[in-house]
Amino acid sequence: xxxxxxxxxxxxxxxxxxxxxxxxxxxxxxxxxxxxxxxxxxxxxxxxxxxxxxxxxxxxxxxxxxxxxxxxxxxxxxxxxxxxxxxxxxxxxxxxxxxxxxxxxxxxxxxxxxxxxxxxxxxxxxxxxxxxxxxxxxxxxxxxxxxxxxxxxxxxxxxxxxxxxxxxxxxxxxxxxxxxxxxxxxxxxxxxxxxxxxxxxxxxxxxxxxxxxxxxxxxxxxxxxxxxxxxxxxxxxxxxxxxxxxxxxxxxxxxxxxxxxxxxxxxxxxxxxxxxxxxxxxxxxxxxxxxxxxxxxxxxxxxxxxxxxxxxxxxxxxxxxxxxxxxxxxxxxxxxxxxxxxxxxxxxxxxxxxxxxxxxxxxxxxxxxxxxxxxxxxxxxxxxxxxxxxxx
Numbered sequence: 486x487x488x489x490x491x492x493x494x495x496x497x498x499x500x501x502x503x504x505x506x507x508x509x510x511x512x513x514x515x516x517x518x519x520x521x522x523x524x525x526x527x528x529x530x531x532x533x534x535x536x537x538x539x540x541x542x543x544x545x546x547x548x549x550x551x552x553x554x555x556x557x558x559x560x561x562x563x564x565x566x567x568x569x570x571x572x573x574x575x576x577x578x579x580x581x582x583x584x585x586x587x588x589x590x591x592x593x594x595x596x597x598x599x600x601x602x603x604x605x606x607x608x609x610x611x612x613x614x615x616x617x618x619x620x621x622x623x624x625x626x627x628x629x630x631x632x633x634x635x636x637x638x639x640x641x642x643x644x645x646x647x648x649x650x651x652x653x654x655x656x657x658x659x660x661x662x663x664x665x666x667x668x669x670x671x672x673x674x675x676x677x678x679x680x681x682x683x684x685x686x687x688x689x690x691x692x693x694x695x696x697x698x699x700x701x702x703x704x705x706x707x708x709x710x711x712x713x714x715x716x717x718x719x720x721x722x723x724x725x726x727x728x729x730x731x732x733x734x735x736x737x738x739x740x741x742x743x744x745x746x747x748x749x750x751x752x753x754x755x756x757x758x759x760x761x762x763x764x765x766x767x768x769x770x771x772x773x774x775x776x777x778x779x780x781x782x783x784x785x786x787x788x789x790x791x792x793x794x795x796x797x798x799x800x801x802x803x804x805x806x807x808x809x810x811x812x813x814x815x816x817x818x819x820x821x822x823x824x825x826x827x828x829x830x831x832x833x834x835x836x837x838x839x840x841x842x843x844x845x846x847x848x849x850x851x852x853x854x855x856x857x858x859x860x861x862x863x864x865x866x867x868x869x870x871x872x873x874x875x876x877x
Contacts, residue, residue, distance in 0.1 A: 530767050533774025535570035540754045541718025543666045543691050545601055545633070547573040549748055550773050553722065553757035554589050555580045556829055562766055563592035567600050571770065575694070575720070575757040577605040577638060578623055582831060586626035593629065602627065603634035603694075603720075605670060608839060611645065616654035620663055634692055636668040641802065641815075643681025645669075652689055668692035672723070673802040673815045675701075676708035683715045691716075696723040697753065699746040699786050700799050706750065713752035721747045721756040726789070726797060727826030728759070733792035734785060742782035743789070744772045759827065796863070798822065804865060808857040813844040814865060817872045824875055837876040846872040 537546045551573035552566050558581070563574065576589045586604060593600060604627065606619040620635055635655065637645055645651065646669065658664045667690045671678040675695050682690050693712060697705060698721075713719050724747045725740045740758070747756055758769045798818035805814050816836065824833035837845070846869040849855065855866035 530771075532569040533771060535572070536773045536776065538751075538754045539718075540573075540720070541691060541713065542716035543634070543718050545573075545666075545718070547601060547755045548773065549753075549755055549776070550744065550769055551575065551720075551755045551757050553759040554585060555759050556761050556827060556832065557585075557588060557759075558761065560588050560592035562760060562763055563589065564596070565763070566760070566766055566770065567592065567596045569770075572599060573601045573603065573755055573757075575603045575722075576627075578619070578626060579605075579607065579638075579835065580832070582835070583626075586623055590626060590628040593627065597629055601633040602629065603636060603668065603692075604632055605636045605638035608639045611648055611651055613650050613654040613657075616651055617658060620658050624663060631662055632664045634666045634668045635664040636670050636692070636694060637690075638670050640669050640671045640678050641673040643677055643684075646678070646681040646685050646690065652687070655689075666691040668694060668718075668720075670694040670722075672696045672819060673800045675800075676704045679708035679712045679717070682717055683712050688715070692718040692720060694720040694722055694757070696800055697721045697747060697750075698724050698726050698743060700726060700790065700797065702799070702801060709750065710752050713754075718754050719752055721753045723800075724756050724758055726793060727822040729793050729797070729826045731789065731792040733788050737785060738768060739785050739789035740768060741772050741775075742778075742785040744769060745776060745778045745782055746786060748772070748776055749778045794861075796821075796825075796868070798859075798863060798868070799861065801860065804857050804859045804863075810848050810852070811844050812846065812848050812857070812869070813840050814857060814869070816840055817846050817876075818863075818868055820876055821868065821872055833876060837872070845877070846870075847877060849873075 536549045538549055540547050548571050552563055552571050554563060554574055554576045557563060574589055576585050578586050604623045606616055610616050610619050620632065623632060624630065637651065655664065655667050669678060669682060669690050679693055679695065682693055695709065697709065709719050725743050728740065744756060744758060747753055760766045760769060798815065800815045800819060802815045808814060817840065820833045820837040823829050823836060849869040857865045859865055
């Protein structure tokens with residue numbers, strides 16, 4: 486479908502009434518998309534005035550609520566966001582079975598000069614040839630000549646920060662004008678990765694995309710502050726604590742409160758909550774019009790926290806040193822979160838299958854009793870059994 490076909494005669498104000506177009510549109514013929522999204526129309530919605538912060542030493546002025554495209558099945562939602570001031574989008578080729586960059590590329594048509602694009606290398610890519618291949622493939626998928634922020638994906642320690650061959654590849658790509666800035670992403674051992682970025686004598690990496698939310702420990706907040714003061718642009722992800730559905734709050738959603746909590750921290754330049762559809766976009770983007778974190782928000786998060794405490798993993802990685810078999814507990818729990826919170830079986834399985842069999846939940850079947858211990862009291866044995874049922 487072209488950029489405008491199917492929406493002819495629908496002005497922007499009418500289009501902004503759309504409720505949950507993205508998810509539904511994946512199930513219907515594209516010719517019927519306009520009719521369907523009108524049928525799903527909800528209340529009118531006025532986009533707030535964009536709020537910007539500077540992304541560290543990159544100097545990029547980015548909206549504090551930006552677009553996490555990881556699970557967005559249609560470009561229309563992104564187009565609406567971009568047309569209303571959102572100017573940073575995060576993607577990766579591994580998302581949605583390799584389709585996500587293409588969807589982002591469709592949304593960028595006619596808007597490339599208004600949006601900063603961040604994508605990622607493949608998690609296993611270290612060698613120069615692999616890094617260059619990753620970037621050139623992403624450029625093709627995105628339909629663009631350059632990437633604003635290219636990120637090494639899913640670091641769980643500081644070791645990859647210092648690999649000379651990787652840096653050499655990225656520098657070559659920058660010299661060719663194919664990338665502008667370098668970044669890293671991290672879910673586990675966030676503080677260690679951030680400290681390595683700061684301690685790197687080359688000060689090579691410009692940004693860090695980090696898992697950060699109201700359950701994060703003080704060491705993470707401290708490392709974020711240290712990195713930001715060193716000029717590293719901090720991007721927050723996993724801000725919604727997995728997006729779990731719970732009846733603990735009735736009809737109240739905790740996700741605006743969770744996002745506002747993260748943005749209280751002035752060292753966080755932007756956030757990339759995942760937005761599948763227009764209902765997600767409206768809920769998240771509205772935060773730019775009400776950034777103040779209130780006592781009501783605090784009460785909401787306390788109730789949400791109590792509801793998800795029995796199964797939420799903060800990916801601190803501390804439990805893994807207590808497992809004698811080296812099971813990658815944090816990554817397994819993240820896979821479960823994708824399945825149960827994000828409701829994305831595809832992403833859950835993709836993430837789980839990146840774990841070596843020797844470190845998967847299957848290893849736990851050989852243990853008569855689990856000796857791994859969670860500092861937050863999670864029942865690790867129970868979580869690993871659930872992973873075997875859902876993911877294995």
